[in-house]
Amino acid sequence: MLDHNDVAMFVRIVRAGSFTNASTTWGVPANTLSRRIRNLERRLGVQLLNRSTRRLALTSAGEKYYSACTAAVEQIERAGEAAKSTAQAPSGVVRVAAPTELFNWLPIEWILPFLSENPFVELDFVLSDSLANLSEDGIDIAIRGAPLSDMRYVAKKLADHPHYLVASPGYINKHGQVASPSSLATHSCIANYSPRQRALWRLSGKNEETDVRVNGPLSVNTIRAQFKAALAGLGIALLPATLVNDEIAAGRLQRVLPGYHRDGGGIYLIYAASPLRPAAVTVFLEYLTGKLEEMSRAT
16 A cells, blocks of 8 residues: 555655755655655556656656646645644634523624634524533533533633522512512512422522522513513512623612522533634633623623
8 A cells, every 4th residue: 555645755855856955855864765765666666766866857657657646745735734724713613502591691792803803713602591412512612600520621610690689660669678588478479480389599698598488470481581571570580690780770670689699600611621622712712701701890
């Protein structure tokens, strides 16, 4: 079987004009190059070069073989240069797994500057409240509320992720302020209830943790629906601060028991621990880190 490296070396030696020139260019001893060409000739069963002069002279068979191989070697060389160029300019698809609420608390407009600066990068967001299998689903970066117990991945915590009790001004005006965590049991609370069982809210505040069983006429199993129900005045909801901060500032929602919150864990970026990750993944990881840190400082 032919060694394709020897074929490429033959083409490049002919270009160089002599074993001496090729040796100087590559830093490989001339006798090593000559031995490699002899091995190629033995495998082909023909003599490719005449070595009677200081300069190389192709035999008739050598000329035909050189002409046939040159295009293929040049194509391989161009492919190598293209690969180097790709490594220098980030390119390719970056697949990101994130909660369904991502673009409700991180406006999608922030992506535009990144795509403008990296025209060869494509972003593929997989939004779901179910946890993706990073390896099986081909995920490059995941945004999660907790670290991953897998040594193959790095979990970088960027921010805390508290949840606030909120209700609409209309609900507060109609039902009154909540005096204490235990009073929540007498209010309409919007949550995802198990069949025939009240939801349990664990609240932190005033140097203590308090567990409160809550209930209400409306049970909803997504955060977005709970958020909309709270805005509509249907009750009190326990929602991520990142989701409700703008509504609180605009007066469309009010904090209930502002001295209490639920510890929602944190915002973590999960990505492969390998240092050989594609350049596109690295640059987007840096950009995303900056945006999430900026968001956390604003909350």
